[in-house]
Amino acid sequence: MSTETLTPEEAEGQRRARRAKRNTSIGWWVITIVVAVWCLFPVASILATSFKTPGELSNGKFLPDNPSTSNYEEILVGDSQELFLSALWNSIGISIIATLIAVVLATLCAYAIARLDFPGKKIVLTVSLMVSMFPVISLVTPLFNLWRSIGLYDTWPGLIIPYLSLTLPIAIWTLAAFFQQIPWELEQAAQVDGATPLQAFRKVIVPLAAPGVFTTAIIAFFIAWNDFVYGISLTSTEAARPVPAALAFFTGASQFESPTGAISAAAIIVTIPVVLLVMLFQKQIVAGLTSGAVKG
Amino acid sequence: MASITLKNIVKKYDDGFPAVNNVSLDIADGEFVILVGPSGCGKSTLLRMIVGLEDITSGELQINGRRMNEAAPKDRNLAMVFQNYALYPHLTVYENIAFPLRLAKDANGGGSVDEKVQRAAKMLELTEHLDRKPANLSGGQRQRVAMGRAIVREADAFLFDEPLSNLDAKLRGQMRAEIAQLQRSLGVTSVYVTHDQTEAMTLGDRVAVLKKGILQQVASPRELYEQPVNLFVAGFIGSPSMNFLPATITEGSGGTVLSTPIGDIPIPADRAAVAQGKDLVLVGVRPEFFEDATLVDEAKMPKGSVFTAELSHLEWLGHEQYGYIEFEPDEKVRRLLSDLAADMDADELRPQVVTTLSAESRVRPGRPVELWVDTSRIHIFDPESGENLTRDAEAGAELTRMAAEERERELAAARERDAQKA
Structure with missing residues (x-):
């Protein structure tokens, strides 16, 4: 209806503006596709490889000619079953425990950092940052000796404790930032409404912090789940060896066959929980629950 | 219902700066007292000391004649409306209003939560919004929810910390009238902090003017206007x-x-x-x-x-x-x-x-x-x-006395209305 009243010049201007808008959105699409291909191509390649038979591995094609689930059978019910399933169990257990401990400790710590004014607050934050910057590889050798002499070598706690050193700093930093966003007044209002400090924390702060805690937990879980250096150095048997380390111990059916197919299948299986987690908690991660708490 | 007495209240921060200096104030049962002054005069600090969110450096705070300096906020039985409302964003309007009741459930148990929430919601015209989250409400509605949370408590006193400053001018006028009526019909002791002198003049039975932490004058709005004690009060009011x-x-x-x-x-x-x-x-x-x-x-x-x-x-x-x-x-x-x-x-x-x-x-x-x-x-x-x-102190005192009588009459009328309804 507005086009009727437009002069030709104005109509031309509008067309140009629309074209420019379309051009920028095309630009965004191109960038998005490039990034998606860049990130997902290796995953797709591994997925394709995991369905190849040993004979097809080096045929130079991307897709398998005769897709077969033999690799999955091998690691789930076949020869590598014992190696893979116990490693999977170790990975799940160790990562979840390390995540839980990290999140509980970090929640309390971050809450104190965000709310209280105590001497040494800066030091806590700086030290935790320094710990996360410390190269893992330089810690492995002394830990190896220490763990052997105190009996933590090749046990779950022997991995959980070093994982905490990786997950705690990041958890403290993310959670502290998150707590700082929650308005002080909410807690004060709860106290005036008759809550003890603990009740205020439990009934007001924790539900509001839930998205932040989820985000932190997922990040912490990934860190523990993806670790390789500690996993391979501080374990020696199936008692505690996690999946990333176990992959290195896969062998082919005979010494002339490479285990690439089985490793790919195992890699796909360990990627699934990560993808599932992100999809399940995407909403929680993104949702800004605090909107509307204050004027906005 | 309660009286609040401040005796030589002082608040000093760590750097020694006295935010509130030697303030003494008697707030009678059912009275509506306004704390007013330019920003940084210590009015909010004073309010937060009454409610217990700030420590009192020296002096004594009494509620109903009992010393309350050391009591935790939850033990003072006061209700507060915050400047930014401080509604719980994860709870519905209903649960926001019910929050203090749920906390107190173990303590008294008398009267059902639902009944009280419904009554407060009706009074504030929030009944149809009870299932919504605060984020979906307008500024005025959020303000009412905050009031509802205070009303439902049956607290000894209401404390307001610049409750209308986030609203636009039209809504502010409307909410001002609502607060005044509510205070009168409930007959509850109220302390209200504002920097807006229109709110101070229209709402207060008595207005306390503060400057740099020092109480300048406490009097009815009329006395402040007609018989100010000093240049500051004279210039600030009007x-x-x-x-x-x-x-x-x-x-x-x-x-x-x-x-x-x-x-x-x-x-x-x-x-x-x-x-x-x-x-x-x-x-x-x-x-x-x-x-x-x-x-x-x-x-x-x-x-x-x-x-x-x-x-x-x-x-x-x-x-x-x-x-x-x-x-x-x-x-x-x-x-x-x-x-x-x-x-x-x-x-x-x-x-x-x-x-x-x-x-x-x-x-x-x-x-x-x-x-x-x-x-x-x-x-x-x-x-x-x-x-x-x-300054004619006697004429001024007469004006404040008249205001006090007016308040008594209005409270009595409100009680009578209640008695008729019951």
Whole structure:
């Protein structure tokens, strides 16, 4: 209806503006596709490889000619079953425990950092940052000796404790930032409404912090789940060896066959929980629950 | 219901800065007291000390005669409405209002939660919004939810921390009226912090004016307006604010005359008597004390006097008009006025006089005009101490007493209405 009243010049201007808008959105699409291909191509390649038979591995094609689930059978019910399933169990257990401990400790710590004014607050934050910057590889050798002499070598706690050193700093930093966003007044209002400090924390702060805690937990879980250096150095048997380390111990059916197919299948299986987690908690991660708490 | 007593309350921060200095205040049961002052005067700090969110450095806080300095906020049984409402974003409106009841459930147990929430929601017209989250409400509705959370508690007193400052002007006026009615119908002791003097004047039974942590004057709005104790209170209360003119008192042939930069104003000798022995005084004249001399009633004429001045410009507003007279003060007075402006958190006081003239006046700027000024109501201030030399303490006390009687009557009427309903 507005086009009727437009002069030709104005109509031309509008067309140009629309074209420019379309051009920028095309630009965004191109960038998005490039990034998606860049990130997902290796995953797709591994997925394709995991369905190849040993004979097809080096045929130079991307897709398998005769897709077969033999690799999955091998690691789930076949020869590598014992190696893979116990490693999977170790990975799940160790990562979840390390995540839980990290999140509980970090929640309390971050809450104190965000709310209280105590001497040494800066030091806590700086030290935790320094710990996360410390190269893992330089810690492995002394830990190896220490763990052997105190009996933590090749046990779950022997991995959980070093994982905490990786997950705690990041958890403290993310959670502290998150707590700082929650308005002080909410807690004060709860106290005036008759809550003890603990009740205020439990009934007001924790539900509001839930998205932040989820985000932190997922990040912490990934860190523990993806670790390789500690996993391979501080374990020696199936008692505690996690999946990333176990992959290195896969062998082919005979010494002339490479285990690439089985490793790919195992890699796909360990990627699934990560993808599932992100999809399940995407909403929680993104949702800004605090909107509307204050004027906005 | 409760009375609140503050005795020599002091709040010192770690750097030794006293945010609140030696404030004593008695708040009677059912009274609506406003704490007002420019930003940084300690009014919010004082409120937060009453509710228990700030420690009291020294002095004593009593609620119903019991010392409460050390009690935790939850044990004081006070309800507070925060400036940004502080609603719990993860709870529905219903649960927000029910929150204090759920916490207290173990403590008293009397009366069902649902019944109380529904009653508060009905009172505040929130019934249809009970299932919504605060994020989906408008500013006024959020404000009401915050009030609902306070009402449902049956707390001993309500504390308001600038509750209307986040609302737009129209809604503010409406909520102001609602708060006033609510307070009267519940008859609950209320302390209300604001920097808005309209809220202070319209809501308060008594208004406490604070400046830099020091209590200046506690009185009914009328007393503050008509009998201010000092320059600060006189300048802070009233809009447009009181004009301050430097003047010397001279005895002329026609009686006592105030020589001001805008002209000589004859005043009654008894008004001038207080300024004996001072070579310079500040004269406080409210804008509405001026009038176009041609429009003044014969009967009113003798209460004031007429002088000639020239208006620099004129603003016609329909129901009245503002005439401005500019003057050149000397350096000392200029500094005094700008200090006063800084105290009041205002922009620099321009050396000009604002006069409120009736709308039908045909005076024009740029020409000498005859202005009448009501000299029986002007105040004379000591420029050194800022003290009001012409304050009639008795007349002021009478105004506050009348306000107190008015409050008693309104509370009694509210109780009667309740009794009839029951």
